[in-house]
Amino acid sequence: MARRIASVAAGAWLLLALPATTLAAPPPQALTPEHRQRLHDLLVQDCGSCHGLRMTGGLGPRLTPETLAGKDRESLEATVLHGRPGTAMPPWQGLLDQREVAWMIDQLLQGVEP
Amino acid sequence: MKPRLVPLLPLSLALLLALMLSACAQSPALRATGDLGIIVERGSGSLLLVEHSHQRRLARIEGLGDLSHASVVFSRDQRYAYVFGRDGGLTKVDLLRQRIDRRVVQGGNSIGGAISQDGRLIAVGNYEPGGLRVFDSDTLEPVADIPAPLLDTAAGVDSKRSRAVGVVDAPGQRFLFSLFDTGEIWSVDMTEPASPEISRYHDIGRQPYDALLTSDGRYYLAGLFGEDGMALLDLWQPEAGVERVLHHYGRGDQRLPVYKMPHLEGWTVAGDSAYVPAVGRHQVLVLDRNNWQQTDAIEVAGQPVFVMARPDARQIWVNFAHPDNHLVQVIDTRSHRIIDTLEPGPGVLHMEFTPRGEQVWLSVRDAGEVQVWDPYRLTRMATLPAEKPSGIFFTSRAHEIGL
Numbered sequence: 230m231a232r233r234i235a236s237v238a239a240g241a242w243l244l245l246a247l248p249a250t251t252l253a254a255p256p257p258q259a260l261t262p263e264h265r266q267r268l269h270d271l272l273v274q275d276c277g278s279c280h281g282l283r284m285t286g287g288l289g290p291r292l293t294p295e296t297l298a299g300k301d302r303e304s305l306e307a308t309v310l311h312g313r314p315g316t317a318m319p320p321w322q323g324l325l326d327q328r329e330v331a332w333m334i335d336q337l338l339q340g341v342e343p
Numbered sequence: 344m345k346p347r348l349v350p351l352l353p354l355s356l357a358l359l360l361a362l363m364l365s366a367c368a369q370s371p372a373l374r375a376t377g378d379l380g381i382i383v384e385r386g387s388g389s390l391l392l393v394e395h396s397h398q399r400r401l402a403r404i405e406g407l408g409d410l411s412h413a414s415v416v417f418s419r420d421q422r423y424a425y426v427f428g429r430d431g432g433l434t435k436v437d438l439l440r441q442r443i444d445r446r447v448v449q450g451g452n453s454i455g456g457a458i459s460q461d462g463r464l465i466a467v468g469n470y471e472p473g474g475l476r477v478f479d480s481d482t483l484e485p486v487a488d489i490p491a492p493l494l495d496t497a498a499g500v501d502s503k504r505s506r507a508v509g510v511v512d513a514p515g516q517r518f519l520f521s522l523f524d525t526g527e528i529w530s531v532d533m534t535e536p537a538s539p540e541i542s543r544y545h546d547i548g549r550q551p552y553d554a555l556l557t558s559d560g561r562y563y564l565a566g567l568f569g570e571d572g573m574a575l576l577d578l579w580q581p582e583a584g585v586e587r588v589l590h591h592y593g594r595g596d597q598r599l600p601v602y603k604m605p606h607l608e609g610w611t612v613a614g615d616s617a618y619v620p621a622v623g624r625h626q627v628l629v630l631d632r633n634n635w636q637q638t639d640a641i642e643v644a645g646q647p648v649f650v651m652a653r654p655d656a657r658q659i660w661v662n663f664a665h666p667d668n669h670l671v672q673v674i675d676t677r678s679h680r681i682i683d684t685l686e687p688g689p690g691v692l693h694m695e696f697t698p699r700g701e702q703v704w705l706s707v708r709d710a711g712e713v714q715v716w717d718p719y720r721l722t723r724m725a726t727l728p729a730e731k732p733s734g735i736f737f738t739s740r741a742h743e744i745g746l
Contacts, residue, residue: 275665288523319602
């Protein structure tokens with residue numbers, strides 16, 4: 230029992246492989262500077278609670294540009310919006326819209342400074 | 344080498360004497376450490392040294408690395424703080440000299456730790472590499488390495504070990520911790536530091552996320568994230584194994600998404616009742632401490648993160664996960680009613696009572712301040728600026744089992 234759970238949890242957070250839904254990314258520059266600051270704070274402080282302020286991982290996986298390189302962007306966005314069942318990653322849909330998530334993924338891909 | 348030193352000796356003695364005299368002249372007045380505390384400034388990797396007798400900041404101590412999830416324990420003489428940082432840093436801070444005494448980076452990613460019953464050992468729970476590492480509290484030299492079990496991972500993935508959470512000290516020179524990925528509790532007897540004796544408890548439940556020890560040192564209680572319930576180990580009869588309590592407290596209701604893991608700390612007992620945060624629900628759960636049955640579920644404003652008792656146990660203070668983390672609610676332990684809903688400011692992350700409970704300190708991260716409240720009048724007494732403050736730890740923890 231414990232073994233199966235372990236492999237599910239570890240596998241899920243290592244693979245980042247939720248089925249991608251089709252999401253058209255609108256231009257992220259539509260966000261105001263204040264809005265971007267708020268999202269940056271959320272990314273660093275709240276996402277950082279699990280992923281680390283420097284995105285080097287914690288309870289959640291590492292999300293540095295190197296680890297995210299080559300990942301499918303739509304599945305990254307889907308992971309944030311819908312969460313990852315069986316793990317501690319919650320769905321952010323309802324708190325964040327797709328445009329905001331797209332901007333945050335951009336930040337992660339570029340590297341986040343606390 | 345030796346002969347060369349001899350002629351220098353009189354000179355160096357004189358020098359030393361002069362230095363000592365000037366040090367005496369300049370050194371601050373004698374002081375004790377019983378009313379000191381550490382506030383973690385998570386963004387800047389620094390600490391504030393504070394004093395709760397006069398509600399003031401004494402110093403900022405910098406250079407502690409990534410403190411995004413940091414916790415602190417204190418030496419038994421209350422002089423040193425040991426800070427566990429996210430980046431695997433273990434830092435020993437001298438509260439009197441107001442500076443870092445020593446620092447090691449002992450792992451890749453850590454979550455917290457504990458100081459042993461005799462004060463000689465510091466244990467750190469690590470996510471990476473998963474397991475427990477034990478250090479000498481004087482020198483921070485490694486004493487023991489207790490790796491967690493390897494996980495079965497998909498082919499091609501680096502081997503990973505189960506992540507350690509909920510590290511506490513327990514009577515009998517033990518450390519206890521839980522393993523998030525493999526659902527275990529381990530109890531480590533460090534009587535012989537060179538050969539730790541490990542007792543493993545399997546199948547305790549899915550994904551233990553944190554744990555606490557009752558203040559009498561008897562019960563270790565691990566909260567489960569992967570299912571509704573908690574795992575209980577009675578250290579008076581460890582051979583009886585782990586018992587599941589609060590089983591299925593949600594009774595099949597859909598759990599809400601969890602935006603911040605609750606914390607189990609500051610064992611919250613008032614009379615015969617214990618108070619714990621429900622995972623993924625806007626509830627504080629109440630248990631009967633005699634039989635560990637749930638007796639009530641108190642509806643609160645959001646998902647609770649910390650559920651802390653005022654030291655006289657008449658009130659329970661609760662803070663919340665995003666998006667309700669601007670609120671704090673105060674529960675009366677006799678009626679289970681919410682007697683006040685405070686709005687200290689954006690991002691209330693942690694609460695710490697002074698040892699006798701006449702003050703409670705709140706870190707209000709996004710306001711950049713720490714607030715001191717009078718929990719009897721429910722009014723604010725003082726405000727101290729701080730850089731993205733998170734955990735607040737007073738030295739009185741030095742003498743609490745499990746903290």
